[in-house]
Amino acid sequence: MVRLRRKWLALVVFVVFVVGVMMGLGAVSRRADDDDGGGGGGGGSLWEFMPRPRAVVGGDPLAAPARPAPASPLPAGPPRKTEASDGDQAASTGLVKGDGANGSSNNDNNNDDNDGDGGGGDVNYDVHIFYYAWFGNPRFDGRYVHWNHALLRHWDAKVAAAWPTGAHEPPGDVAASFYPELGPYSSRDPAAVHGHMRQLRHAAAGVLVLSWYPPGRKDDNGDPVDDLVPMLLDAAHRHALKVTFHIEPYKNRDERSVRNDVKYIIDRYGSHPAFHRYRTSSGQALPLLYVYDSYLTAPDAWAEILTPGGAQSVRGTQYDAVFLALVVEQRHLGEIARAGFDGLYTYFATNGFSFGSSHHNWRSLKAFCDANGLLFVPSVGPGYADASVRPWNQQNARGRVHGRYYEAAFRAALLTRPEIISITSFNEWHEGTQIETAIPRKGRGRDGGAAGVGAGGGAPYLDYLPGAPDMYLSLTRKWAMRLRKEKQQWLM
Structure with missing residues (x-):
């Protein structure tokens, strides 16, 4: 038994x-x-719960054929430039993750203590931030520049008649809905510039995207800014940051003038250690350039410089780059792909203002980019408040809600698995999208009283209370580090 x-x-x-x-x-x-x-598997990554999009949205008949999928991260190396031989048909740029100093990728090494040339683990070069160097004051410029911006008239004369006109009168009354902690500074002041770099380092935003015009050109209210680029590059390098360019529209800008702009930028600034380069799937470390209002030029014209077969193509030459177009309307998607751009960005900080800036469209935008081998760069912002220059534009204002609006934008961006997130902005004070430090101020008069340009344009200043002046720098750091962590988990 x-x-x-x-x-x-x-x-x-x-x-x-x-x-x-x-x-x-x-x-x-x-x-x-x-x-x-x-x-889908389990795990702590936000992206693991999101299906990876695979199809072109809406079946756009203008969409370009799918490009090769992004390659896996490559080891860091020096920038490589190649001259295309006569008749050389260089392949379209394939994109992969990140950038570090001298072209190294944030994703080349998962060690947070190794990020570029001394960046340490506290800078994320996949976080780009739009920066404006158009401000001036009497000490450095002989007069106030941009801080005294005039109120813009509504295009409808009947609507315009109901709103005040005039210009702001710094230093008490500046053309902004918030008041800068540095006061109405000059972009030519080295102390202000280094202060900005320290703030950007605190925010962990690794790449400054400079609003740029060619030499001798400027926006309607400012001075030329190209002569400031060397100082900005030097200051950025001192703080282990990178600089790239946001090519603004100017009179008679077209594909030929932009080709000349790219040549100028690369020839003049491309050898500086703070000049931003982006690692491609072919192993090249190429400049990455934003082109604002790119839709103003026809897709076929852009194709002349951005496609391998274009008559003046930069592809495969020493002036090749990663070119990002601005998407505003849905119809721009097919045009961007046909034009030969390498990706797109959304810029505007107002959720719902445009097709591109509407958070609920970002997943479909990412799907389109994935299907066409393009880079999708969503732009997040802390809010929008432009009453100091457009008092009649209340419908597009977005309150900050003590940082919750900003964090909601970051969440929406992360759900798309972005390679890069851009931020609008560091210091576009006129539109109230800045994350630069701001302080409370009671009124717009020289003594803090209520003087100003009038109702709407002279409204009391907003502030970050109960948060500290650096509240939005700290929030940016939080999400820059979260982006890094999510991408590391995604790659694993």
Whole structure:
């Protein structure tokens, strides 16, 4: 009887062992299926719960054929430039993750203590931020520049008649809905510039995207800014930051003038250690350039310089770059792909203002970019308040809600698995999108009283209370680090 029980016990143990082995093999098989894209796994990553988009949105007939999928991160190396031989048909730029100093990728090394040339683990070069160097004051410029911006008239004369006119009168009354902690500074003041770089370093935003016009050109209210670029590059390098360019529209800008602009930028600034380069799937470290209001030039014209077969193509030459177009309307998607751009960005900080800036469209925008081999760069902002220059534009104002609006934008951006997130802005004070430090101020008069340009344009200043002056720098750091963490988990 004892012998029989032992036999039954041995049989039960054997059966349990066989069942366990079969269950283990099944689990391995299911995990392999998941790894091949057959299903989502668990884990702490925000992106793991999101299906990866695969199809072109809306079946746009203008969409370009799919480009090669992004490659895996490549080891860091020096920038490589190649001259295209006559008739050389260089392939379109393939994009991969990140940039570090001298072209290294944030994703080349998962060690947070190694990010570029001394950036440490506290700078994320996949976070870009729009920066404006158009401000002036009497000490450095002989007069106030941009801080005294006039109120803009509404295009409808009947609407315009209901709103005040005039210009702001610094230093008490500046053309902004918030008051800068540095006061109405000059972009030519080295102390102000280094202060900005310290703030950007605190925010962990690794790439400054400079609003730029060619030499001798400027916006309607400012002075030329190209002569400030060397100082900005030097200051950025001192703080382990990078600089790239936001090519603004100017009179008679077209594909030929932009080609000349790109040549000028690369020839003059491309050798500076703070000049931003982006690692491509071919191993090149190319400049990455934003082109504002790109839709003003026809897609076929852009294709002359941005497609390999274009008559004046930069592809495969020393002036090749990663070119990002601004998407405003849905119809721009097909045009951007046909034009030969390498990606798109959304810029505007007002959720709902445009097709591109509406957070609920970002997943479909990312799907379009994935299907066409393009880089999707969503632009997040802390709010929007431009009453100091457009008092009639209340419908597009977005309150900051003590940082919650900003964090909601970051969440929406992260859900698309972006390679890069851009921020609007560091210091576009006129539109109230700045994350630069601001302080409370009671009124617009020289003594803090209520003087100003009138109702609407002379409204009391907003502030970051109950937060500190650096509240939005700290929030930016939080999300820059979260972006890094999510991307590391996604790559694993």
